[in-house]
Amino acid sequence: MTDILRSWIGSALPDWLIVLIAYLLVTTIVLFYAVGNFIMMVWAERRVVARMQDRLGPNRVGPAGLLQPIADAVKMFTKEDIVPRNADRWVHLLAPIVALAPVAMMLAVIPWGRGWEPIDLNVALLYMVAVSAVSGVGLMMAGWGSNNKFALLGAMRAVAQLVSYEIPAVTALLTVVILAGGMSLLDLPYMQAGVPIMGATILCGDPAGCSPLLYSTITSFPGSPSEPVQALDLGLGWWVFTPVGLLGFLVFFIAALAEGERTPFDIPEADSEIVAGYMTEYSGMKFATFYIAQYILNFALSALAATAFLGGWQGPGVAALANMGGPWVHVAAALSAFYLLAKIWILFFVMIWLRGAFPRLRVDQLMDFAWKLLLPLALVNIMSASLVVGLTQWTSAQWGGLVNLDGFAPWQRQLIAVLVTAVINIAATYWILSINQRPKQVEWDEEELVVAP
Amino acid sequence: MNTLITILFLIFAALILTSAIMTVTVKNIVHAALWLISSFFGVGALYLLMEAEFLGVAQVLIYVGAVSILILFAIMLTRDLEGSQNRQLTPRWWIALIVPAALFGLLIVPTVMTHDWRLPPPPPAGQPPAISGAQQIGTAFMREYFLPFEVAAILLTVAMIGAIVVAFEERERRRRVLTLAERVRLRQRQQQRQQPAPRPEPAATAVQTSEATGGET
Numbered sequence: 323m324t325d326i327l328r329s330w331i332g333s334a335l336p337d338w339l340i341v342l343i344a345y346l347l348v349t350t351i352v353l354f355y356a357v358g359n360f361i362m363m364v365w366a367e368r369r370v371v372a373r374m375q376d377r378l379g380p381n382r383v384g385p386a387g388l389l390q391p392i393a394d395a396v397k398m399f400t401k402e403d404i405v406p407r408n409a410d411r412w413v414h415l416l417a418p419i420v421a422l423a424p425v426a427m428m429l430a431v432i433p434w435g436r437g438w439e440p441i442d443l444n445v446a447l448l449y450m451v452a453v454s455a456v457s458g459v460g461l462m463m464a465g466w467g468s469n470n471k472f473a474l475l476g477a478m479r480a481v482a483q484l485v486s487y488e489i490p491a492v493t494a495l496l497t498v499v500i501l502a503g504g505m506s507l508l509d510l511p512y513m514q515a516g517v518p519i520m521g522a523t524i525l526c527g528d529p530a531g532c533s534p535l536l537y538s539t540i541t542s543f544p545g546s547p548s549e550p551v552q553a554l555d556l557g558l559g560w561w562v563f564t565p566v567g568l569l570g571f572l573v574f575f576i577a578a579l580a581e582g583e584r585t586p587f588d589i590p591e592a593d594s595e596i597v598a599g600y601m602t603e604y605s606g607m608k609f610a611t612f613y614i615a616q617y618i619l620n621f622a623l624s625a626l627a628a629t630a631f632l633g634g635w636q637g638p639g640v641a642a643l644a645n646m647g648g649p650w651v652h653v654a655a656a657l658s659a660f661y662l663l664a665k666i667w668i669l670f671f672v673m674i675w676l677r678g679a680f681p682r683l684r685v686d687q688l689m690d691f692a693w694k695l696l697l698p699l700a701l702v703n704i705m706s707a708s709l710v711v712g713l714t715q716w717t718s719a720q721w722g723g724l725v726n727l728d729g730f731a732p733w734q735r736q737l738i739a740v741l742v743t744a745v746i747n748i749a750a751t752y753w754i755l756s757i758n759q760r761p762k763q764v765e766w767d768e769e770e771l772v773v774a775p
Numbered sequence: 776m777n778t779l780i781t782i783l784f785l786i787f788a789a790l791i792l793t794s795a796i797m798t799v800t801v802k803n804i805v806h807a808a809l810w811l812i813s814s815f816f817g818v819g820a821l822y823l824l825m826e827a828e829f830l831g832v833a834q835v836l837i838y839v840g841a842v843s844i845l846i847l848f849a850i851m852l853t854r855d856l857e858g859s860q861n862r863q864l865t866p867r868w869w870i871a872l873i874v875p876a877a878l879f880g881l882l883i884v885p886t887v888m889t890h891d892w893r894l895p896p897p898p899p900a901g902q903p904p905a906i907s908g909a910q911q912i913g914t915a916f917m918r919e920y921f922l923p924f925e926v927a928a929i930l931l932t933v934a935m936i937g938a939i940v941v942a943f944e945e946r947e948r949r950r951r952v953l954t955l956a957e958r959v960r961l962r963q964r965q966q967q968r969q970q971p972a973p974r975p976e977p978a979a980t981a982v983q984t985s986e987a988t989g990g991e992t
Contacts, residue, residue: 338779410803410805413805413806413809443828444828444909445828445829445832445909448829448832448833448836448909449828449832451836452832452833452835452836452839452840453835455835455836455839455840455841455844456835456839456840458840458844459809459812459839459843459844459847462844462847462851463809466805466847466851474851478848478851481844481847481848482848485841485844488840504909504910505909
């Protein structure tokens with residue numbers, strides 16, 4: 323963006339102003355993109371859940387109720403803003419802002435398409451996690467500032483859930499860090515080129531005979547030497563197709579559900595128990611701000627899951643279009659942006675689906691689920707990821723002569739790694755699940771029953 | 776560019792100092808915690824200004840995302856909300872000011888006097904700076920500073936086990952909270968049993984230990 327602006331108006335304005343304008347433009351575009359998606363998400367959620375529950379959902383405003391979110395927005399704008407008399411006025415006012423701002427900041431590092439990357443940050447994965455943790459402070463402020471017991475309870479639950487589910491989420495993301503050898507989000511889609519399971523390891527034997535439509539130049543992928551190679555590339559080498567990626571994706575997606583307070587984990591705002599949780603005392607635009615923050619958090623977490631495990635903008639045809647050069651590069655970028663958006667929406671649809679299917683967990687079930695199931699699985703997965711890196715990239719000298727795979731071709735090493743980690747992951751999953759089997763329902767003997775005072 | 780960085784540094788420094796002073800002077804303890812968070816943010820921004828992205832992000836993750844949330848938790852769980860308007864400054868605050876100032880001076884004066892302030896030369900273009908990268912920090916932890924790293928890990932594990940030992944409630948001694956259905960069923964069974972041989976004293980409906988019922992049956 324900066325370069326485009328420089329070429330247009332570079333002579334008229336000083337350079338720092340151009341950089342500033344470029345950043346402002348990109349920020350505006352990304353924010354509008356997210357908010358536009360938020361509007362569609364609200365509509366989609368209401369319609370889809372209604373369909374699953376054999377209702378109609380909003381269908382009066384506009385075709386199929388599509389304009390309903392706009393009507394809602396107008397209602398929110400015109401509603402009276404009520405602040406409880408004994409509330410802490412400033413904390414009450416700042417809480418929605420502190421909840422929304424970090425969530426919006428998460429959008430800055432996601433590669434939205436091939437070449438459409440707002441910021442290149444080399445610790446982007448850690449940044450996403452850190453920034454999403456900040457919104458917990460906003461929830462805490464909302465709960466305390468409202469001076470309401472339900473709000474405080476909801477904030478406590480929300481923050482406890484956020485903090486404990488961050489650990490499986492981060493541990494699952496560590497697999498990606500190990501596989502990619504870095505924390506930058508921009509490299510991840512490039513690394514997930516190739517074909518399912520095998521990744522970009524099927525190399526072109528004869529450079530002249532490889533069609534540029536099927537083969538593309540890969541500069542970096544897990545297990546590759548540093549020099550670029552020609553590899554079979556259908557844009558489907560997503561990590562979710564390997565055993566390590568699949569387990570990591572499942573753990574991360576479940577943890578993301580909990581962080582985004584989606585339904586099996588919507589304890590913080592359980593309507594039937596504590597009114598609306600930390601949002602109880604908010605109305606009008608402040609309430610809408612919380613609402614937006616929640617949906618954009620879900621959007622960003624879906625984007626992160628898609629980028630980290632589902633290939634991000636990678637998809638069939640992107641590399642081929644980009645190889646054709648000229649204006650086709652822009653078509654490739656648009657197609658890649660469409661792929662990422664489609665993946666985000668599929669993940670969001672799964673979220674809605676879960677909401678239609680599952681009841682709410684109890685608090686102790688929530689904690690058991692995080693600490694006894696997700697965290698051990700994620701830890702095993704880290705070991706598997708390290709094995710993948712060792713089996714596909716290390717020379718026998720690095721293994722200390724223990725394992726010698728130097729003579730094998732990249733695809734053979736990849737196959738060995740996939741088989742080994744599949745055995746480990748399936749065995750570990752089966753074992754951990756069997757440990758966590760619900761104990762047989764103990765018929766409580768009357769003599770053991772002690773009524774709490 | 777340098778003037779811009781200086782201006783930004785001054786802004787962040789002012790933010791950190793203001794927040795820190797507010798933290799120790801403000802009366803409401805939750806407000807103090809919130810000011811502390813703002814101060815942590817300023818420090819993270821300073822790290823970013825030094826292009827130490829990993830440190831900056833880790834500062835936000837650990838101090839804002841974890842430590843201050845724990846502080847807020849502790850405040851909200853231990854104090855009742857009405858009693859949070861306590862004085863932060865005692866009458867002898869000036870002693871508390873002098874002692875840390877003297878200690879800090881003891882620490883900083885020899886450093887300022889003897890430290891060699893020549894800055895290292897900037898890295899050649901295109902190369903990352905020496906300490907900011909996560910990779911370098913990871914390598915340093917696993918090579919040069921392996922022993923301190925492991926000792927810290929063991930210390931944290933010990934602290935965690937200690938916390939579990941303190942807070943753990945043994946399953947046998949835990950009182951189970953009955954659901955309403957269970958309570959009704961319990962009462963019905965007791966009434967059924969007591970009908971053939973009614974006892975003179977009122978039945979222990981609320982709390983009964985296993986010994987008592989054991990003797991009865």
